[in-house]
Amino acid sequence: MDGGLSGFCMRTVTTRCSLLLLLVAVATFAAAQGSYKVIPVTDGGTISGTVKWSGPVPKELDFPVTKDPQICAPEGNKTISLERLIVGPEGGVANTIVYLKNISAGKAMDLPEQKRHLDQRHCRYIPHILLVPQDAELQMQSSDATLHTIHMDGAATYNLPFPFPNRINARTMSTAGLVNLRCNGGHVWMNAEMMVVPHPYYAVTDESGRFTFTGVPPGTYQIVAWPEGWGLAGKEQAFDVLTERSVQRPLFTQPKTWEKAVTVNANQPSTINFVIGNK
Numbered sequence: 001m002d003g004g005l006s007g008f009c010m011r012t013v014t015t016r017c018s019l020l021l022l023l024v025a026v027a028t029f030a031a032a033q034g035s036y037k038v039i040p041v042t043d044g045g046t047i048s049g050t051v052k053w054s055g056p057v058p059k060e061l062d063f064p065v066t067k068d069p070q071i072c073a074p075e076g077n078k079t080i081s082l083e084r085l086i087v088g089p090e091g092g093v094a095n096t097i098v099y100l101k102n103i104s105a106g107k108a109m110d111l112p113e114q115k116r117h118l119d120q121r122h123c124r125y126i127p128h129i130l131l132v133p134q135d136a137e138l139q140m141q142s143s144d145a146t147l148h149t150i151h152m153d154g155a156a157t158y159n160l161p162f163p164f165p166n167r168i169n170a171r172t173m174s175t176a177g178l179v180n181l182r183c184n185g186g187h188v189w190m191n192a193e194m195m196v197v198p199h200p201y202y203a204v205t206d207e208s209g210r211f212t213f214t215g216v217p218p219g220t221y222q223i224v225a226w227p228e229g230w231g232l233a234g235k236e237q238a239f240d241v242l243t244e245r246s247v248q249r250p251l252f253t254q255p256k257t258w259e260k261a262v263t264v265n266a267n268q269p270s271t272i273n274f275v276i277g278n279k
Contacts, residue, residue, distance in 0.1 A: 036199040037105040043266035044107070044215035051098065051209045051225050052091040054277040060085070061232055063189035063250060065123075067240075068146045072123035072187065080189050083128045084252060085230035092209025093227060093276060095129045097193075100201040100213070101222040101259070107215040109133045109200045118181075118192070120148045120162060125181060125192035127204075129228075134198045137170045147242050149184040155196050159184060161241070186240035188249040193228050216270075220263045225274040229253040 062079040065072050073080060086094040115131040120142040132138050142148050142162035152158045155177030160169055173179075173196040183190035195202065203211040231253035238249040262272045 035104065038108045039105045039217075041107045041215045041217050044217055045264040045267060046212065046214050046269045047100075047216055047223065047262055047264060047272060048210070048212040048269065049098075049272040049274065051093045051096045051205050051211070051227070051274045051276060053087045053093050054091075054275045055279065057087045058085060058230060058278070061230070061250075066188070066247075067186045068123065068144075071144050071146050074122065080123070082189060082191060082250065082252075083124075084191075084228060086207070088208050090208065092205070092207065094205055094207045094209060095228070096205040096209070096211075096274075096276075097129060097131070097195055097226040098203050098205065098211045098274075099195075099197070099224055099226070100199075100216070101224050103199060103201055103217075103219075103221055106217050107200055109136075111197070111200055111202065115204065118150075119143055120150075120183075120190070123148075123183075123187045123190055125190055128192050129204045130181075130192065130194035131202050131204060132173045132194060132196050133200075134176045134196050135172060135174055137172050138194070139168055139170045141166055141168050147185045148187065148190075149241050151182045151184045152179050152194075154179040156194075161185075182238070182249065184239060184241050186242060186245075186247055188238060188247050191250075191252075216264045218264050218266045220261060223260055223262045223272055225258040225276065226255060227276060229255045 061082040061084050063082055065080050111131050111133055116138055118130060118140045119126045142165055145165050148162045150160045155175045156173055156179045158171060176196050176198045179194040181192040181194060201213050205211050229252040233251045233253045235248040236251050238247050240247050258274050258276055260272055262270055264270050
C-alpha cells in the first residue's frame with residue numbers, strides 16, 4: 001500500500017478513506033489471481049508451515065459490552081475481545097490467511113465447509129475468518145435472541161437483518177476478494193473478515209499458526225501470509241438500526257502481507273515458515 005495514501009488515512013481516520021483502501025485491496029487481489037483452471041493433479045506435492053510472531057506481543061484489543069450484556073456476555077464480563085491478533089504459547093499466529101498467489105491450474109475446490117458457514121453467537125462472529133469459494137453460497141444464521149444486522153463491504157455489499165434465532169440466510173459470493181463484516185444492530189465490537197477465493201489453495205492458520213496445502217502441482221509459486229490488521233486506528237460513526245441512534249465502531253489498522261517463493265516437487269513435501277511482527 002502506498003505510504004502517502006496509508007498515512008493520509010491514518011491521520012484522518014474516516015469511513016470514506018477506509019472504504020477507499022478496502023476497494024484498492026479488493027482490486028489488487030482480483031488482479032493478482034486471474035483465471036484458474038481445474039486439472040487432474042496426479043503428482044501433487046504438499047506445502048506446510050507455520051506463521052509465528054516475533055517480538056513483544058501487542059496488548060489484546062477488547063471493547064466494552066455496551067448492548068445486550070445478558071446475551072453478549074452471559075458470564076458477566078464487562079469487555080469482549082476483538083479477536084484481531086491471537087498468538088499461541090509458542091508464538092503461532094492463528095487466523096492468518098495463507099494462499100498461493102500465482103497459481104493458474106490445479107485441483108478442484110475442496111475448502112472446508114465450516115469456513116463458509118457463519119454463526120452469530122454471544123455477539124461474536126464464528127468463525128472469525130471465513131473462506132468462501134467464488135460463486136458459492138455463504139450461509140449465515142444467528143444463535144442470539146436479539147437483532148443482529150450483518151453489514152458487508154468490499155467484494156460483497158449486503159446489509160442483512162437477523163431478527164429471529166436459528167434461521168438460515170444465504171447469499172452467493174460472486175466476486176473474489178476481501179469482505180469486511182460488521183454488525184449494524186448496535187453490537188459495534190462484532191467484526192470478521194471473509195475472503196472470497198477463486199481457487200482451493202487457501203488456508204487459515206490454526207491455534208498453533210499451522211497451515212497445509214495438498215495436491216499442489218509441481219512448480220514454483222509465491223505464497224502469501226495475510227493477517228488482518230491487529231491495531232486500533234480510531235473509531236467511526238455507525239447507525240444502530242434498532243434504536244435508530246448513532247454509535248461508535250472501532251476501526252482497525254490496515255493489514256500487512258508477507259510473501260515468499262516456494263518450489264513444489266512431484267509427490268514431495270515442501271516447508272515454508274513465516275515470521276511476522278510489528279517491524
